Amino acid sequence: MRAFGARVAAAAARADDVASLLWPRTCAGCGRPSEGPVCETCRGAVSPRRAGRDCAVCGKTLLAxxxxxxxxxxxxxxxxxxxPGFDAARSAVDYDGPAxxxxxxxxxxxxxxxxxxMADWMLGCVAANWPDERFDAVVPVxxxxxxxxxxxxNQAELxxxxxxxxxxxxxASRLLARLRDTGTQTRLGAAKRRENVAGAFAVRSGREAEAYGKRLLVIDDVMTTGATLGAASAALRAAGAGRVLALSFARG
Ligand SMILES: [Zn+2]
Ligand SMILES: [Zn+2]
Known part of the structure; x- marks a missing residue:
């Protein structure tokens, strides 16, 4: 199925290439015509999350x-x-405006x-927060x-x-499995989100060696309370992962 999904995505990307020749490409941030995936105005409006009084573990901005x-x-x-299930989590940008x-x-x-x-922003976030970390694999949620x-x-896999x-x-796209569809969590509070995703992920049987003792970077597009990245990380930890860091493009 995953291979099928990848083929669909590749075909869609090719179709997009063809389409961009026929119709002007539009900015993913504002929908206006743009030469690249994100126009200059939107690029200028996105800035990295400022490191300040952040929680050393989850990266949440602390109140004074x-x-x-x-x-x-x-x-x-x-x-x-x-x-949480991860050793630490960071996000590249805030989840607002064009982001x-x-x-x-x-x-x-x-x-x-x-x-x-978006991945370029995430790589900047890794360089800023974890300059000395080396990863054995990158794992999408x-x-x-x-x-x-x-x-x-799967946008996280891309x-x-x-x-x-x-x-x-x-x-490591096939290391983790999502055991159930946890639905949209937008209206759930932090405790309910954790409850909702608890046990929702597992390392696929036969793949434990890809997690055991390994330094892994788990990826998602958005992190809000950290419940999803936490549950995915916990599944990797349960399989014996040595170090699990979590990274999202945006922080809600
Ligand atoms: Zn734009
Ligand atoms: Zn924290």
């Missing part, structure tokens, strides 16, 4: 009033009380050529079978392929 905010290695209340539209375009409007542009079948591709290429690491 948070008790941990003034400490050398601040860890937010949530990560202290409920340690939000670009994510939506990749996910729902087949703006597949935006993926490499999988979609449920039917969701990927209907969409024809991002993971470009990020992996940039890091010189292999992409």
């Amino acid at each position: 009033t948070d008790a941990a905010a003034g400490t050398a290695t601040p860890v937010c209340e949530h990560c202290r009380t409920t340690p 939000r539209e670009i994510v939506q375009s990749l996910k729902y409007r087949r703006a597949l050529d935006a993926a490499s542009w 999988p979609l449920h079978f039917w969701r990927e079948f209907r969409r024809g591709y 991002l993971a392929k470009f990020v992996a290429a940039g890091l010189g690491a292999p992409v």
